[in-house]
Amino acid sequence: MFVVVSLFLAAASIWFAAVMIKEPRSLWSGASFLFLLLQLAIWLMTILFMNSEKIMNNRIVMLVLAISLILVMVVLLMFPAAFIGIFFVEGIKNIRREGLRPANALSLLFAAGLVVYLFIWPAIVSQIRNTWMFAFSVILSIAVTWLLGIFAVFCFSALLNLIHVKKNRHLDQVVVLGSGLMGDRLTPLLKGRIDRGIQVLGYNPDAILILSGGQGPGEDLPEGQAMAAYALEQGVDRDRVRIEDKSLNTEQNLLYSKQLFQGPKTAIVTNRYHVFRALVLAHMQGMPAIGYGSPTKWYFTLNAILREYVGYLKLTWKRQLLVIAVLSVPVLMVACVSA
DSSP: OHHHHHHHHHHHHHHHHHHHHHOOSSHHHHHHHHHHHHHHHHHHHHHHHHTHHHHHTOHHHHHHHHHHHHHHHHHHHHHHHHHHHHHHHHHHHHHHHHOSOGGGGHHHHHHHHHHIIIIIHHHHHHTOOOHHHHHHHHHHHHHHHHHHHHHHHHHHHHHHTTOOSOSOOOOSEEEEEOOOEEBTEEOHHHHHHHHHHHHHHHHOTTOEEEEEOOOOTTBSSOHHHHHHHHHHHTTOOGGGEEEEOOOOSHHHHHHHHGGGOSSSOEEEEEEHHHHHHHHHHHHHTTOOOEEEEEOOOHHHHHHHHHHHHHHHHHHSHHHHHHHHHHHHHHHHHHHHHHO
């Protein structure tokens, strides 16, 4: 039994390593990591089971295990409420500080949706007697469960793509994505991106810095020009600065910046919550790239990661719809037989 479990753990480790080496810019990175964690947990439980006799005879070890088990159970029981509470509190904070707009209310709406799905929806489903209505409710539950699972994998994938062991990656260019100006002034969020880009540039002495962003509504000049001026003020060598000032969104940021590249090795710099989707877009354009993120306030990050997830679903909606349709087939078959 131990050999079998160990083989599964080894296979999971190899799968995770292969994904991270070959192409981490997909949900397979988060999925393989979660599978690795699952196999590690099973491996540890197998070791505990095989040594149960020795463990039971050791009071200290038994006490530690009992306390650990209680803590795990408490965390599992409290997790849904704590998870919802965090999004609810931070959602209110985000609206108070950033203004009442649909994009700023995602954290609050997500928390409310979870309350309905976890506590109210099961009671509604239990009262349904019509076969087709019940089938529809089951399919809706499948869709929500799938999308929540994909959200968890999305978050893990986003986190994994922010981890870099080496500082010098021998980059050819560092692309900093714009995020909007206030007239002709840089926002703190945009300054943070540029500062992070300058930091990455310092680790890669042969790279150039590409500041990417066009002129949008309410902006007195293109973002790329204002970003370049700030970078020069921070001491960046003028010969290492390039300006892309035509783009109006992330996809165009990458597309137009590509014309300024001096080599194949690229780093994309944006806020942490935005890195993964930017990397996915780069992958869709056939652009090899790694991502670096600048820090963002916690209340804003939670709302922003939900916005990024919605953006990811827009990019992959056909794939998600296909999976949900396939998962719904058995439900429809049972409904046809029962009707």
